Amino acid sequence: xTAPTTGRRLTGAAGWLDERLPRPEQFRSELRGPRTxxxxxxxxxxxxxVAFITGLFSHAAQLATPPVALPTAPPRLYQVTQGLHVAAxxxxxxxxxxxxxxxxxxxxxxxxxxxxxxxxxxxxRLSIALLVGAVVFxxxxxxxxxxxxxxxxxxxxxxxxxxAWVATGALALHVAVKLPVVVRALREPLRVPRLExxxxxxxxxxxxxxxxxxxxxxxxxAVLATNAAEVPGLRRxxxxxxxxxxxxQGIPVNRSALAAGVRGRIADxxxxxRLTGPAGARELSLADLRALPQRAAVLPVACVEGWSASGTWxxxxxxxLVALAGGGPGDDVVxxxxxxxxxxRSSRLPANFARDPDSLLALDLGGEPLHPDxxxxxxxxxxxxxxxxQTKWVGEVEVVPGEPA
Amino acid sequence: xxxxxxxxxxxxxxGAGAAGAGYGILLLGRLDPGQVTDVGRWVLGGVVVHDGLLxxxxxxxxxxxxxxxxxxxxxxxxxxxxxxxxxxxxxxPVLGRFGAKxxxxxLLDRPYLAGYGAIVAGVVLLTGLDAVRRRRASRRET
Numbered sequence: 001x002t003a004p005t006t007g008r009r010l011t012g013a014a015g016w017l018d019e020r021l022p023r024p025e026q027f028r029s030e031l032r033g034p035r036t037x038x039x040x041x042x043x044x045x046x047x048x049x050v051a052f053i054t055g056l057f058s059h060a061a062q063l064a065t066p067p068v069a070l071p072t073a074p075p076r077l078y079q080v081t082q083g084l085h086v087a088a089x090x091x092x093x094x095x096x097x098x099x100x101x102x103x104x105x106x107x108x109x110x111x112x113x114x115x116x117x118x119x120x121x122x123x124x125r126l127s128i129a130l131l132v133g134a135v136v137f138x139x140x141x142x143x144x145x146x147x148x149x150x151x152x153x154x155x156x157x158x159x160x161x162x163x164a165w166v167a168t169g170a171l172a173l174h175v176a177v178k179l180p181v182v183v184r185a186l187r188e189p190l191r192v193p194r195l196e197x198x199x200x201x202x203x204x205x206x207x208x209x210x211x212x213x214x215x216x217x218x219x220x221x222a223v224l225a226t227n228a229a230e231v232p233g234l235r236r237x238x239x240x241x242x243x244x245x246x247x248x249q250g251i252p253v254n255r256s257a258l259a260a261g262v263r264g265r266i267a268d269x270x271x272x273x274r275l276t277g278p279a280g281a282r283e284l285s286l287a288d289l290r291a292l293p294q295r296a297a298v299l300p301v302a303c304v305e306g307w308s309a310s311g312t313w314x315x316x317x318x319x320x321l322v323a324l325a326g327g328g329p330g331d332d333v334v335x336x337x338x339x340x341x342x343x344x345r346s347s348r349l350p351a352n353f354a355r356d357p358d359s360l361l362a363l364d365l366g367g368e369p370l371h372p373d374x375x376x377x378x379x380x381x382x383x384x385x386x387x388x389x390q391t392k393w394v395g396e397v398e399v400v401p402g403e404p405a
Numbered sequence: 406x407x408x409x410x411x412x413x414x415x416x417x418x419x420g421a422g423a424a425g426a427g428y429g430i431l432l433l434g435r436l437d438p439g440q441v442t443d444v445g446r447w448v449l450g451g452v453v454v455h456d457g458l459l460x461x462x463x464x465x466x467x468x469x470x471x472x473x474x475x476x477x478x479x480x481x482x483x484x485x486x487x488x489x490x491x492x493x494x495x496x497x498p499v500l501g502r503f504g505a506k507x508x509x510x511x512l513l514d515r516p517y518l519a520g521y522g523a524i525v526a527g528v529v530l531l532t533g534l535d536a537v538r539r540r541r542a543s544r545r546e547t
Binding site: 027028029090093094097098100101104107129130132133134136137140141143144146147148149150151152153154155158159161162163164165166167168169170171172173174175176177179180183205206210211214215217218221222225226239240241242243244246247248252253254255256258259373 | 411414415416418419421422423424425426427428429430432433435436439440441443444447448449451452455456459460463464467471476479480483484487488490491492494495496497498499501502503504506508509511512513514515517520521523524
């Protein structure tokens with residue numbers, strides 16, 4: 001066998017760079033490499049898969065007409081899936097950073113000289129750049145969104161959705177390319193033979209096991225500190241949660257009545273709810289609504305940002321309104337808010353949600369009339385739905401034919 | 406997993422991955438051109454900030470600890486860095502309270518600086534105790 005040639009001598013800018021950039025073999029830590037990358041990567045992949053699946057579910061739930069009928073039970077379904085979505089994304093931050101650390105020397109591989117090898121090399125680099133860029137994009141935009149921070153000009157929802165496909169696709173492609181390396185690395189023992197001892201190698205250097213344990217610990221601490229507010233009894237641990245869970249009538253607010261520009265309209269004593277359907281249009285006062293059959297239900301407000309809070313809501317079941325408007329069990333219900341600005345001014349309740357006895361046009365929360373920031377005079381609250389679709393300050397309810405299944 | 410199973414799995418994953426990424430780029434193309442440019446800036450920015458700033462900083466820190474740090478301090482320091490580094494990045498949106506709104510006191514309503522300080526203090530304390538324990542153990546050995 002001949003010794004590998006060191007290649008051409010580079011000149012000009014390439015030569016200047018070649019002299020100054022480090023070479024992969026100059027990175028000395030024994031802990032880098034496939035054995036660390038495969039193990040951290042497996043957990044990172046699992047977290048990203050959970051975030052992708054729960055994200056797609058959330059996206060489908062926010063469509064006016066979901067591609068398939070989504071379940072209305074259990075009522076906490078969306079609360080759980082969206083909590084998982086945010087927790088998985090948060091756990092992915094330390095996992096991604098350690099994963100990238102473990103393969104960082106590869107960034108400094110020198111491109112091969114032969115054209116075919118060079119093309120493959122550049123293709124792989126491009127796919128890795130797309131993967132890293134897309135995953136970092138998803139984690140950064142997701143975390144900023146949960147704190148309602150938008151330091152960019154693109155619309156968050158379509159961008160986060162499109163990049164989810166890019167990130168997950170690039171991830172699957174990456175796993176396909178690296179699968180033989182991963183399979184081999186996972187079969188190899190964790191410990192480098194010459195580094196013996198419980199968790200201390202030669203000269204006190206950390207072992208792979210110590211690094212992996214620190215990584216799992218880091219993911220756990222990040223998830224607890226930001227997301228534990230959603231788990232009963234752990235709220236105090238969530239020192240970095242975007243919401244303490246406090247709010248008027250015990251529930252936090254996403255958009256206030258002031259921000260929605262409805263303060264004048266909801267204070268108007270001549271307010272009427274417009275109800276339209278096959279039987280025509282009619283107007284209902286607050287007293288009319290209270291005279292209709294009432295029902296109470298314990299339902300969560302579960303926001304896409306990951307927070308959620310449960311309350312006891314009371315009001316008119318949506319199906320009573322459907323019947324009053326001359327509609328039937330196959331009809332959808334479109335609910336429109338009085339708010340003059342902001343997105344999510346209306347939502348469409350698919351027929352299976354409109355039929356659910358716990359889907360309410362709520363008038364009360366915790367035994368009192370709704371707080372203005374919770375949607376006074378009335379709001380929609382239905383089980384297993386994203387918070388943005390629980391339309392507040394409702395001005396109009398329209399019963400429309402459901403989408404044919 | 407035998408070689409054939411790996412080959413089939415690779416082909417399926419690769420095909421699905423290419424299709425998924427392609428669909429994502431298609432979805433991205435439906436945004437306004439200005440928005441697509443901004444998404445591109447953030448994607449590229451993520452790579453540049455990590456590869457050009459964050460990773461070299463960690464490499465430099467690691468080299469410093471490996472060169473100067475005594476053996477008994479290395480594992481505690483690595484643990485502290487692996488826990489506090491990512492946590493600090495995750496905490497940026499709440500520490501800065503960039504999304505706070507005067508009309509909504511229920512958003513970003515915790516004392517984040519104090520909370521973050523408490524976590525850092527806890528990690529520093531545990532790191533210190535661990536380092537002292539390791540130092541004593543290493544002295545006993547020699």
